[in-house]
Amino acid sequence: QKEVEQNSGPLSVPEGAIASLNCTYSDRGSQSFFWYRQYSGKSPELIMSIYSNGDKEDGRFTAQLNKASQYVSLLIRDSQPSDSATYLCAVAPNQGGKLIFGQGTELSVKP
Amino acid sequence: DVKVTQSSRYLVKRTGEKVFLECVQDMDHENMFWYRQDPGLGLRLIYFSYDVKMKEKGDIPEGYSVSREKKERFSLILESASTNQTSMYLCASRTTGAGRETQYFGPGTRLLVL
Numbered sequence: 001q002k003e004v005e006q007n008s009g010p011l012s013v014p015e016g017a018i019a020s021l022n023c024t025y026s027d028r029g030s031q032s033f034f035w036y037r038q039y040s041g042k043s044p045e046l047i048m049s050i051y052s053n054g055d056k057e058d059g060r061f062t063a064q065l066n067k068a069s070q071y072v073s074l075l076i077r078d079s080q081p082s083d084s085a086t087y088l089c090a091v092a093p094n095q096g097g098k099l100i101f102g103q104g105t106e107l108s109v110k111p
Numbered sequence: 112d113v114k115v116t117q118s119s120r121y122l123v124k125r126t127g128e129k130v131f132l133e134c135v136q137d138m139d140h141e142n143m144f145w146y147r148q149d150p151g152l153g154l155r156l157i158y159f160s161y162d163v164k165m166k167e168k169g170d171i172p173e174g175y176s177v178s179r180e181k182k183e184r185f186s187l188i189l190e191s192a193s194t195n196q197t198s199m200y201l202c203a204s205r206t207t208g209a210g211r212e213t214q215y216f217g218p219g220t221r222l223l224v225l
Contacts, residue, residue, distance in 0.1 A: 032212045043201055043219040044154075049212070088154070092212060098144065098169070099205075099214055101154045 006102035023089030115217035134202030
């Protein structure tokens with residue numbers, strides 16, 4: 001079983017819709033959770049971090065964490081074509097430890 | 112803003128050459144990491160460092176070594192480059208602490224070994 005799992009996609013949504021990206025992880029003791037956006041040919045860019053159960057909102061982005069169910073999700077409201085990228089979920093199994101990355105979900109926002 | 116810089120964006124080397132990739136961060140982060148990223152294989156950790164002169168092997172350390180003489184600088188060395196080391200190399204640095212850990216990536220170095 002992979003430690004961090006994401007649907008590879010591609011996930012296609014129309015412009016203006018809500019894009020929902022999901023991630024599950026296997027280590028129940030994981031402490032910190034991150035979402036990165038990666039455009040083709042570029043390096044990953046941190047867009048959200050979340051450390052406790054519940055929702056965290058930043059502009060059009062909302063991260064949701066449910067430690068009991070071991071999943072973390074990212075919602076993108078009012079999706080724009082510029083949101084088209086691969087989204088990487090990353091989990092820190094313990095404080096200060098190395099991040100475990102999922103394989104990424106490719107998102108395509110159609111005008 | 113956190114800045115992680117890498118010495119080269121693109122690099123072309125020949126098989127057998129010794130290759131140095133350098134990474135510098137300006138935020139006094141304790142932890143630094145080197146990854147490679149290949150299509151279909153995702154991000155794979157090569158080496159990481161928790162402090163100056165400290166290093167730990169990641170998932171794929173074979174054929175690589177690292178050096179961390181100063182806190183802000185973490186170098187990746189390909190002792191004798193091979194064609195299967197053609198890849199995108201990404202450096203990252205990270206601050207630690209409960210509830211505030213964040214990891215930032217540099218722009219990446221795309222290495223081609225001929």
